[in-house]
Amino acid sequence: MKTYEITCYEDGVTDLTEAEDIAAACAHAENWARDGDWGEEGTVVRCSVTEIMPLKLTYRLGEAVVGVHTCGGLDTLEERSKWDARMMDDDASHPAPDGWTGEWAEAMWDAFSFSSDVADVEDIQVEIEPDHATLMQAAGASEDCEHKWSTEGEGGLKENPGVWSTGGTGLIFESHCTRCGLRRKERSPGIQNNHDEHDTVEYRMPDEDELRDMIECGMVEEQTQD
């Protein structure tokens, strides 16, 4: 098992995980990102996944190596933060390093080094789906309707009703529920999307006049009283 640090670029929150390899760590990072509270609109969350390599600390006095300390996994992070603190405080008489069992000279070392091999790093992008149920409810849609989506009568291309181009690779997909008339507009930036663009969705409940028109042109089924 290796240790990986996940950092979310969106909010700077980090998490640690142990995994077999970076692919497994990325899969974990994706689930972790989805668990976050990103609001109901949906978004794209970017994270970096970095393998934490074992750390080797070498202590020298003059030319002589007086100590070597290695640590791996989660200990590495703890050790690193202690060492950062020690480096800031370079006048103090330094305590012996953790794990050091030899006699620790009062004198300061001339140099110490952190060394580690190149770590596996990967950036991932996680598309967070909008919270459709909440958005539909906010638009005033009935919770009881089992929405049945159709693009019939939405305009756009004849062979592809309900689809509109927004230039470039961007597309808008319009559809409606044939049962209650709820209208849905999905925007996709397409394959050229940059980091800030992601699929979005809007729901809108038609007013009475619009609903009557939709029923008249066959987009919405006539409501039967039961």
Ligand SMILES: [Zn+2]
């Ligand atoms: Zn419906």
